[in-house]
Amino acid sequence: MARRSVQKFNAIVLAxxxxxxxxxNPKPHPRDWTKEEKAAAVTYFVGHGADTWTTFKHQxxxxxxxxxxxxxxxxxxxxxxxxxxxxxxxxVMLVAHGYPELRKPLLFTSGGxxxxxxxxxxxxxxxxxx
Numbered sequence: 001m002a003r004r005s006v007q008k009f010n011a012i013v014l015a016x017x018x019x020x021x022x023x024x025n026p027k028p029h030p031r032d033w034t035k036e037e038k039a040a041a042v043t044y045f046v047g048h049g050a051d052t053w054t055t056f057k058h059q060x061x062x063x064x065x066x067x068x069x070x071x072x073x074x075x076x077x078x079x080x081x082x083x084x085x086x087x088x089x090x091x092v093m094l095v096a097h098g099y100p101e102l103r104k105p106l107l108f109t110s111g112g113x114x115x116x117x118x119x120x121x122x123x124x125x126x127x128x129x130x
Contacts, residue, residue: 030100037100040107044092047114052085054121065128068120 033041058065059076066074072084092110096103 043111044107047111050118051114054118
């Protein structure tokens with residue numbers, strides 16, 4: 001049963017990458033990144049990194065805490081969390097690189113969302129964790 005679950009998860013990860021449209025981008029370098037876009041990328045990685053760290057902490061703190069992300073399931077292991085978060089980062093950066101007009105809004109929004117999720121994780125850890 002566990003092997004089938006891993007296969008299903010891998011299929012979802014692969015489909016996400018392929019459906020992002022970036023795997024077949026005909027223009028490998030549409031244009032260079034501006035300073036503002038680089039700042040947006042830093043914001044994204046701070047938010048995504050905070051979400052990743054708190055998700056690991058959230059699942060490993062004990063107590064009866066369940067993950068809210070439907071792709072990860074209620075009690076994902078560290079490998080599943082790591083692969084999912086790395087895939088998300090890859091897809092976001094590929095889309096940002098391939099579509100320059102989306103860079104700032106995509107990266108700032110995704111970074112802010114990551115910070116929001118990390119705050120929710122920390123709140124759940126304080127409330128329900130050991």
